[in-house]
Amino acid sequence: MLTTTTRCAAWFRHCVHRLNEMPDLVRRILEDLEEMGYSPKERFGIRLALEEALVNAVKHGNRCDESKMVRVRYQATEAQFMVEIEDEGQGFSRADLPDCADSENLERPCGRGVALMEHYMTTVRYNDRGNCVQMIKSRS
Numbered sequence: 001m002l003t004t005t006t007r008c009a010a011w012f013r014h015c016v017h018r019l020n021e022m023p024d025l026v027r028r029i030l031e032d033l034e035e036m037g038y039s040p041k042e043r044f045g046i047r048l049a050l051e052e053a054l055v056n057a058v059k060h061g062n063r064c065d066e067s068k069m070v071r072v073r074y075q076a077t078e079a080q081f082m083v084e085i086e087d088e089g090q091g092f093s094r095a096d097l098p099d100c101a102d103s104e105n106l107e108r109p110c111g112r113g114v115a116l117m118e119h120y121m122t123t124v125r126y127n128d129r130g131n132c133v134q135m136i137k138s139r140s
Contacts, residue, residue: 009075016070022054029074029083036076038139045120046081046137052113053085053133061087061131080122081137091130 012032014025029050030043038046054070062068074083097114118124123136 009077011073011075014072016054016058016072017066017068019055019058019064022051022058025072026050026054033076033081036078038076038081042081042137042139049117049120049124049135049137050083050085052117053083053135056113057085057087057089057133060092061089063089079139081139082134084132084134086127086132089131091127093130094126 016022016025026047030047033043033046054072057070058064062070068088070088071086072083073086074081076082094114114124117133117135120137121135122138123134125134126132127134
């Protein structure tokens, strides 16, 4: 697992096996963030990044194999939201993804979700294996 220094806060853990389990988890997280005072704009970006990371983990990491799980771990403070999403797949290298904004890749679907995650979150990091992403949204 990836680590970062943050103020002590409770970690919440969930597992997802299928895409249809995602909406309830994302809704629960966003409700927690709303209660903590996260703005609609902050919640929009976090929702988009969460959805993209979860879809990538289920579809690309676990190859939609329902016997495999995606582990989700998150915590939120007034200062930041941090989430780690880990699948049981072989992983990938971020450097191997093509630049989706490059003119020759505009019509290719590859890499758009990762680009959205990187746009909306303050920090996006992967473990060495490439099967766990850590995303942090620092509040301004």
